[in-house]
Amino acid sequence: MPKSVDLLLIALSSPIQIGVYEDLKLIKTITREEKSSDILPEVYKELFEQYNVKKLFYANGPGSFMAIKVAYIFLKSLSILKNIPLYATDAFKFNNNKPIKAIGKLCFVKIDSEIKTQKLEMVPEVNFILPDVLDYSEFSNITVPIYGIGAV
Numbered sequence: 699m700p701k702s703v704d705l706l707l708i709a710l711s712s713p714i715q716i717g718v719y720e721d722l723k724l725i726k727t728i729t730r731e732e733k734s735s736d737i738l739p740e741v742y743k744e745l746f747e748q749y750n751v752k753k754l755f756y757a758n759g760p761g762s763f764m765a766i767k768v769a770y771i772f773l774k775s776l777s778i779l780k781n782i783p784l785y786a787t788d789a790f791k792f793n794n795n796k797p798i799k800a801i802g803k804l805c806f807v808k809i810d811s812e813i814k815t816q817k818l819e820m821v822p823e824v825n826f827i828l829p830d831v832l833d834y835s836e837f838s839n840i841t842v843p844i845y846g847i848g849a850v
């Protein structure tokens with residue numbers, strides 16, 4: 699009988715990260731440099747063959763417009779087809795609330811609980827980190843993407 703796990707996807711920038719969580723603890727990390735549209739079907743196929751997936755989680759933005767859209771459509775489709783609940787939270791949970799590049803010198807920032815754009819002279823490099831322990835209370839069943847700005 700395969701292990702029951704939850705999967706967390708951070709696909710807002712390269713590399714794409716997927717965390718496999720058993721009893722809320724991170725047991726496996728998958729990091730891939732390829733485009734999410736190319737790699738997600740392959741990686742998730744392997745994960746569904748190895749594990750009994752109970753819940754899906756993802757960072758729903760802000761970040762790369764296309765990356766967010768691909769992740770959402772992919773995970774929402776899996777959620778519906780396999781009857782697995784999908785949950786989301788903003789990307790600031792995975793980068794210690796640091797600015798996230800939008801376009802040019804424009805960055806997304808989170809002030810209190812509001813996400814805004816702000817022009818910064820130095821655009822910081824964004825490093826997202828999978829948490830060692832998955833905290834369900836940080837996620838919502840409102841999973842629509844947070845684009846922040848319109849498509850460019």
